[in-house]
Amino acid sequence: xxxxxxxxxxxxxxxxxxxxxxxxxxxxxxxxxxxxxxxxxxxxxxxxxxxxxxxxxxxxxxxxxxxxxxxxxxxxxxxxxxxxxxxxxxxxxxxxxxxxxxxxxxxxxxxxxxxxxxxxxxxxxxxxxxxxxxxxxxxxxxxxxxxxxxxxxxxxxxxxxxxxxxxxxxxxxxxxxxxxxxxxxxxxxxxxxxxxxxxxxxxxxxxxxxxxxxxxxxxxxxxxxxxxxxxxxxxxxxxxxxxxxxxxxxxxxxxxxxxxxxxxxxxxxxxxxxxxxxxxxxxxxxxxxxxxxxxxxxxxxxxxxxxxxxxxxxxxxxxxxxxxxxxxxxxxxxxxxxxxxxxxxxxxxxxxxxxxxxxxxxxxxxxxxxxxxxxxxxxxxxxxxxxxxxxxxxxxxxxxxxxxxxxxxxxxxxxxxxxxxxxxxxxxxxxxxxxxxxxx
Ligand code: NAD
Numbered sequence: 001x002x003x004x005x006x007x008x009x010x011x012x013x014x015x016x017x018x019x020x021x022x023x024x025x026x027x028x029x030x031x032x033x034x035x036x037x038x039x040x041x042x043x044x045x046x047x048x049x050x051x052x053x054x055x056x057x058x059x060x061x062x063x064x065x066x067x068x069x070x071x072x073x074x075x076x077x078x079x080x081x082x083x084x085x086x087x088x089x090x091x092x093x094x095x096x097x098x099x100x101x102x103x104x105x106x107x108x109x110x111x112x113x114x115x116x117x118x119x120x121x122x123x124x125x126x127x128x129x130x131x132x133x134x135x136x137x138x139x140x141x142x143x144x145x146x147x148x149x150x151x152x153x154x155x156x157x158x159x160x161x162x163x164x165x166x167x168x169x170x171x172x173x174x175x176x177x178x179x180x181x182x183x184x185x186x187x188x189x190x191x192x193x194x195x196x197x198x199x200x201x202x203x204x205x206x207x208x209x210x211x212x213x214x215x216x217x218x219x220x221x222x223x224x225x226x227x228x229x230x231x232x233x234x235x236x237x238x239x240x241x242x243x244x245x246x247x248x249x250x251x252x253x254x255x256x257x258x259x260x261x262x263x264x265x266x267x268x269x270x271x272x273x274x275x276x277x278x279x280x281x282x283x284x285x286x287x288x289x290x291x292x293x294x295x296x297x298x299x300x301x302x303x304x305x306x307x308x309x310x311x312x313x314x315x316x317x318x319x320x321x322x323x324x325x326x327x328x329x330x331x332x333x334x335x336x337x338x339x340x341x342x343x344x345x346x347x348x349x350x351x352x353x354x355x356x357x358x359x360x361x362x363x364x365x366x367x368x369x370x371x372x373x374x375x376x377x378x379x380x381x382x383x384x385x386x387x388x389x390x391x392x393x394x395x396x397x398x399x400x401x402x403x404x405x406x407x408x409x410x411x412x413x414x415x416x417x418x419x420x421x422x423x424x425x426x427x428x429x430x431x432x433x434x435x436x437x438x439x440x
Pocket of ligand 1 (some may be wrong): 172173174175176216243244245246247248249266267269270305319320321322341342343368369371372429
């Protein structure tokens with residue numbers, strides 16, 4: 001099986017993982033790669049903890065990286081080769097865990113960054129997992145259902161020996177869903193027997209969790225509810241804008257509206273919609289399900305994604321892709337708090353700019369950790385062959401995220417730093433402790 005360590009991209013980014021701590025800038029450069037951007041935060045936390053350089057390098061370097069070739073015979077008779085990735089970042093605290101993304105932009109450095117973020121995220125919420133991430137550089141919108149199923153099964157055939165319910169457990173991410181997880185369960189069963197705990201985010205009849213679909217977005221709302229009073233924002237009546245109306249964005253909007261917030265704008269890849277009195281989120285979800293977008297929704301004003309980010313709101317939730325808020329547009333943000341529904345939607349330089357302007361950023365590894373927390377509950381049930389009630393899932397989600405927010409806030413206060421640096425300090429400390437105890 002080919003690994004990626006010989007590719008130029010791999011060399012470039014591995015160097016960044018090995019960059020000595022003292023050589024890492026304390027001020028964020030605008031052109032960090034995604035993996036460098038995550039490591040910038042890890043280094044900042046490690047410096048605050050006084051961690052020796054060799055330990056920092058060890059914590060940043062991925063455990064295993066795999067890239068596989070996926071030749072697909074298209075239904076129209078043509079042939080196209082895709083690339084599949086699985087980066088296993090760290091397993092010191094338990095089996096590695098992280099989503100699978102199907103998107104044309106998927107590439108090694110991005111997957112590495114996302115895998116690393118999973119290590120820190122699972123540590124922030126203190127679930128017994130490490131971090132991993134994977135994906136295929138395909139656009140599912142261009143594939144038939146049959147082609148997508150074939151590609152998914154081909155990928156599992158190439159990596160099944162490296163994943164497992166006690167080794168590495170994939171889950172849905174951008175453009176993947178419970179159906180894709182069901183194909184993975186079925187394909188994996190052909191090699192290793194029926195193992196529902198091999199993936200999370202499954203359909204209910206295959207051992208899925210009641211509430212997993214909404215868990216990430218619900219988690220965004222729970223964390224926002226905890227953080228808002230500390231920022232001086234009253235959630236009831238607060239104006240909210242959400243960029244990205246997929247799994248995370250739509251459920252975040254839905255859950256925030258249920259807590260009394262006024263969701264005034266949402267967007268997807270095609271553009272955004274705005275209504276100053278508040279949008280009907282459930283109707284927008286129905287519109288998105290039936291037409292594939294919210295852009296044709298009636299009785300609203302149309303806005304661009306850039307305009308959405310610059311709206312005069314209390315809470316901005318970027319819940320689409322990475323690097324939505326960068327040095328060139330961070331100055332336009334007028335929200336009082338930015339809650340990262342997506343992974344890495346704010347670049348390090350933009351993050352520092354927002355902090356300087358007094359805008360609180362609730363970081364991804366805390367704000368969207370409801371997803372992996374729900375996945376943990378699903379995995380626990382699968383491995384115990386037991387099913388929890390919806391109420392128990394909700395109670396445990398609230399308890400876990402409330403504790404995590406308290407832990408992050410305490411670290412931020414102890415080290416007099418942002419919530420992001422506090423979250424990384426907490427996570428790096430927990431991962432380092434586990435690594436040391438295991439003799440690593
Ligand atoms: P999704 O595929 O369900 O939805 C993505 C949404 O973003 C869609 O509405 C899409 O139209 C929109 N979008 C894509 N490109 C855009 C652009 N350039 N501008 C504006 N909107 C754009 O994906 P998802 O699962 O909701 O994931 C969104 C983000 O949340 C990703 O960063 C993902 O890694 C992260 N995340 C997801 C989960 C999960 O459980 N699904 C958990 C944690 C974090």
